[in-house]
Amino acid sequence: MTDIDERYEALADRVRDAAARGRALTIRGGGTKAFYGRRPAEDADVLDLRELRGVVAYEPTELVVTVRTGTPLAEVEALLAEQGQRLPFEPPHFGDGATIGGAVAAGLSGPRRPWGGAVRDALLGVRIVNGRGEALKFGGQVMKNVAGYDVSRLMAGSLGTLGVLLEVSLKVTPRAPLEITLVHELDEAEAIERLAGWSHHALAMTGTCHHDGRLYLRVCGGERALEAARRAIGGDLMPQAEGFWSDLREQRHAFFAGEPPLWRLSLPPATPPLGLGTTLHEWVGAQRWLRTDATAETIHETTRRTGGHATLFRGHDGTGEAFAPLPDALAALHRRVKQAMDPQGIFNRGRMYGWL
Amino acid sequence: MQAVPEPHEGSDTRTVSAAERAALIAALRSVLPRDALLTEPEELRSYECDGLSMFRKAPLLVVLPHDVAQAQAVLRICRERRVPVVARGAGTGLSGGALPLDNGALLGLARFDRILDVDARNRTARVQPGVRNLAISEAVASLGLYYAPDPSSQIACSIGGNVAENSGGVHCLKYGLTVHNVLAVKLLTMDGELLTLGSQGLDAPGYDLLALVTGSEGLLGVIVEITVKLMPKPERAQVLMASFDDVETAGNAVAAIIGAGIIPAGLEMMDNPSIRAAEDFVHAGYPVEAAAILLCELDGSNEDVSEQVMQVRELLRASGATEVRTAQDEAERLRFWAGRKAAFPAVGRIAADYYCMDGTIPRRHLGRVLTRIAELGAEHGLRVANVFHAGDGNLHPLILYDASHAGELERAEALGARILELCVEVGGTITGEHGVGVEKIDQMCVQFAAPELAQFHALKHAFDPDGLLNPGKAVPTLHRCAEFGAMHVHHGELRFPDLPRF
Numbered sequence: 068m069t070d071i072d073e074r075y076e077a078l079a080d081r082v083r084d085a086a087a088r089g090r091a092l093t094i095r096g097g098g099t100k101a102f103y104g105r106r107p108a109e110d111a112d113v114l115d116l117r118e119l120r121g122v123v124a125y126e127p128t129e130l131v132v133t134v135r136t137g138t139p140l141a142e143v144e145a146l147l148a149e150q151g152q153r154l155p156f157e158p159p160h161f162g163d164g165a166t167i168g169g170a171v172a173a174g175l176s177g178p179r180r181p182w183g184g185a186v187r188d189a190l191l192g193v194r195i196v197n198g199r200g201e202a203l204k205f206g207g208q209v210m211k212n213v214a215g216y217d218v219s220r221l222m223a224g225s226l227g228t229l230g231v232l233l234e235v236s237l238k239v240t241p242r243a244p245l246e247i248t249l250v251h252e253l254d255e256a257e258a259i260e261r262l263a264g265w266s267h268h269a270l271a272m273t274g275t276c277h278h279d280g281r282l283y284l285r286v287c288g289g290e291r292a293l294e295a296a297r298r299a300i301g302g303d304l305m306p307q308a309e310g311f312w313s314d315l316r317e318q319r320h321a322f323f324a325g326e327p328p329l330w331r332l333s334l335p336p337a338t339p340p341l342g343l344g345t346t347l348h349e350w351v352g353a354q355r356w357l358r359t360d361a362t363a364e365t366i367h368e369t370t371r372r373t374g375g376h377a378t379l380f381r382g383h384d385g386t387g388e389a390f391a392p393l394p395d396a397l398a399a400l401h402r403r404v405k406q407a408m409d410p411q412g413i414f415n416r417g418r419m420y421g422w423l
Numbered sequence: 424m425q426a427v428p429e430p431h432e433g434s435d436t437r438t439v440s441a442a443e444r445a446a447l448i449a450a451l452r453s454v455l456p457r458d459a460l461l462t463e464p465e466e467l468r469s470y471e472c473d474g475l476s477m478f479r480k481a482p483l484l485v486v487l488p489h490d491v492a493q494a495q496a497v498l499r500i501c502r503e504r505r506v507p508v509v510a511r512g513a514g515t516g517l518s519g520g521a522l523p524l525d526n527g528a529l530l531g532l533a534r535f536d537r538i539l540d541v542d543a544r545n546r547t548a549r550v551q552p553g554v555r556n557l558a559i560s561e562a563v564a565s566l567g568l569y570y571a572p573d574p575s576s577q578i579a580c581s582i583g584g585n586v587a588e589n590s591g592g593v594h595c596l597k598y599g600l601t602v603h604n605v606l607a608v609k610l611l612t613m614d615g616e617l618l619t620l621g622s623q624g625l626d627a628p629g630y631d632l633l634a635l636v637t638g639s640e641g642l643l644g645v646i647v648e649i650t651v652k653l654m655p656k657p658e659r660a661q662v663l664m665a666s667f668d669d670v671e672t673a674g675n676a677v678a679a680i681i682g683a684g685i686i687p688a689g690l691e692m693m694d695n696p697s698i699r700a701a702e703d704f705v706h707a708g709y710p711v712e713a714a715a716i717l718l719c720e721l722d723g724s725n726e727d728v729s730e731q732v733m734q735v736r737e738l739l740r741a742s743g744a745t746e747v748r749t750a751q752d753e754a755e756r757l758r759f760w761a762g763r764k765a766a767f768p769a770v771g772r773i774a775a776d777y778y779c780m781d782g783t784i785p786r787r788h789l790g791r792v793l794t795r796i797a798e799l800g801a802e803h804g805l806r807v808a809n810v811f812h813a814g815d816g817n818l819h820p821l822i823l824y825d826a827s828h829a830g831e832l833e834r835a836e837a838l839g840a841r842i843l844e845l846c847v848e849v850g851g852t853i854t855g856e857h858g859v860g861v862e863k864i865d866q867m868c869v870q871f872a873a874p875e876l877a878q879f880h881a882l883k884h885a886f887d888p889d890g891l892l893n894p895g896k897a898v899p900t901l902h903r904c905a906e907f908g909a910m911h912v913h914h915g916e917l918r919f920p921d922l923p924r925f
Binding site: 212268334336400 | 542543544545546547566567568588589591595596599600602603612616618619620622623624625626627628629630631632634635637638639643655656657658677678679681682684685686723724725726727729730783784785786787812815816817850851852853854855856857858859863867870871872874875878879881882883884885886897898
């Protein structure tokens with residue numbers, strides 16, 4: 068048995084022991100996304116994964132990296148950057164010490180998401196410990212794999228409630244040769260119209276943001292393609308735009324410094340302005356950040372009618388519900404799925420929903 | 424400690440008496456119009472198999488509901504009577520996922536054939552599961568949009584079947600599989616409950632059950648509506664064809680292209696037997712002496728495609744291609760593709776029968792795997808032609824045999840099983856895009872350890888506690904693996920020897 072196998076086995080032992088005693092476990096990486104979702108049960112033991120570090124395999128020409136989940140996200144990104152590659156979902160860090168495991172468990176994606184895909188889209192395989200304390204392996208290091216249920220993708224965004232992530236295999240993508248940002252002065256409704264039109268053309272967009280009468284568009288490609296895109300889109304070229312997009316991703320943009328609470332709306336992109344409060348749009352309009360004094364019921368009901376959903380993202384005390392309520396039958400299925408992975412309900416109890 | 428749910432053993436083998444069948448038919452008649460229930464042997468015959476015709480079985484009966492309410496009623500009646508249900512789309516699947524059960528109802532979704540809504544502004548389409556894959560792209564072509572996943576059977580296969588199998592195609596490397604191109608599904612559970620998974624936005628609250636259901640081969644629910652993502656058609660597409668003296672060099676050329684930061688829309692490799700068969704059949708202009716050819720399609724903006732064509736041509740030459748040709752016009756581009764797309768039927772012309780495998784391997788092992796496949800073929804006395812989705816490592820060895828020669832079918836199946844096990848040995852998988860179905864169920868025991876299979880069964884139990892949806896497919900029982908595994912353990916091939924076995 069190698070050193071790392073022993074550590075995996077030791078983790079599995081701890082889980083078996085907790086399951087036998089019915090003792091809750093809070094899984095912890097860098098703790099940078101502890102604000103997201105609900106606060107887990109207080110009488111839980113902490114399972115800290117930050118020692119579980121290291122790259123297991125990285126084959127740039129196969130576009131796959133396999134990493135232990137306690138590895139700092141910044142380290143993974145630096146490794147990929149050396150080879151001119153990146154994580155396609157451009158995950159937010161939300162502080163120093165963010166880990167790759169935390170990024171996968173939170174399932175949050177950055178400005179590139181509508182084109183590069185979400186965390187779950189890039190997640191090709193996992194090694195986990197389930198609630199029975201069994202070390203299991205699902206998926207693999209290949210793009211196409213339909214053997215068995217897709218347990219890997221189920222883990223993305225499950226907030227550590229289904230199992231302990233040990234290793235993740237992720238699809239990576241090449242960095243674009245060049246990226247530029249173009250700025251237009253437009254109000255919210257006009258911006259949504261324009262974006263719906265541009266999205267019909269095969270423009271290589273990699274980010275959009277609308278706030279306070281300005282629409283920012285990030286486009287990638289070769290030099291000549293970018294010239295053509297500028298002719299097609301128009302607008303002013305933003306100098307040194309890289310900082311703008313990383314500030315947006317990390318919520319350091321001035322909009323995010325406002326008064327809590329902060330809501331995240333996920334909508335069909337061309338949804339007209341909802342008029343609920345002050346907004347900042349990303350993802351061609353499919354992700355909208357909202358500051359409002361409207362009630363949770365109003366926000367959930369308004370977004371539900373568009374075919375989307377809302378999340379109370381920041382500025383709550385972690386004791387109420389943060390995510391949109393689920394219909395009864397779907398909630399019942401969530402309980403059964405949780406039970407299938409974690410029969411004693413020991414992992415991150417109450418982190419996603421109070422009843423889960 | 425709560426009990427681990429038992430795997431769904433038994434519901435595929437329980438016998439149904441004539442009296443039970445008659446009572447079931449009467450119950451179904453009361454909720455279905457006359458044309459939605461088939462019970463006569465000659466009516467059932469056309470449902471005996473799907474695209475994997477070596478497995479055949481007549482269903483107990485066939486139901487062809489017209490709407491969700493009828494499908495719900497059928498499921499409730501079957502659930503009450505403990506009758507298994509096998510859902511079927513267009514029946515083009517290649518792994519026997521829609522193989523009927525002689526004690527079960529076959530639920531055909533062919534009449535769910537309407538495109539319900541095209542939302543041009545949000546670039547989505549809401550469709551019923553029986554809509555053909557290509558029909559979606561045809562319906563939105565005038566908007567400059569298309570549905571990206573293009574399995575080779577796209578003129579016939581249904582979108583519901585695509586979701587059930589998580590189908591791929593030749594453009595997956597750049598545009599993803601079905602799972603990347605579906606936003607939401609409506610799903611009926613075995614007790615007739617209608618659930619919506621996913622949303623009309625880019626994500627949904629709670630667990631990603633949409634991802635779990637995609638590729639679940641009809642074991643978790645019956646999909647009755649799908650919202651797909653539509654893509655803008657690229658401004659331009661260009662194809663290059665490169666010839667190589669050996670397959671390993673061709674594999675290295677693929678690595679060179681991707682290593683240079685280029686993601687081709689399609690990147691396909693064919694070996695010499697496939698090249699010859701395709702050239703004889705469609706006269707695509709392929710070099711019949713080459714050991715391998717690579718087809719590389721680049722798409723995007725006019726300017727980027729022009730730059731990348733030059734770059735890829737240089738990379739191919741530097742990687743040892745003996746000849747590189749760029750399609751001169753759209754007609755030649757389509758001709759280059761015609762050979763690749765006709766590879767299966769072309770191989771069908773040079774052998775009485777062929778058996779198509781579907782492993783995925785890390786591409787760096789391509790040379791080793793192809794050499795070993797040739798050796799295994801020789802050991803089994805059978806020829807193998809290979810086509811390869813080179814960009815994503817998905818390998819389709821086509822085993823040539825003649826079913827009219829005694830023992831050849833069995834030798835072909837044995838060779839196929841060895842090839843899949845080889846894919847697992849090098850770190851790959853037994854199926855990249857065709858699914859497990861009944862065909863690869865024993866190889867699941869090679870790829871997964873017992874606790875992993877038990878986890879699959881526990882998830883199945885969460886959706887379908889009585890194990891009535893497509894039982895006996897996709898995930899083997901531990902009992903079956905114990906029997907199958909017994910012959911492997913003495914070769915010392917037991918995986919994860921450190922894990923407990925039961």
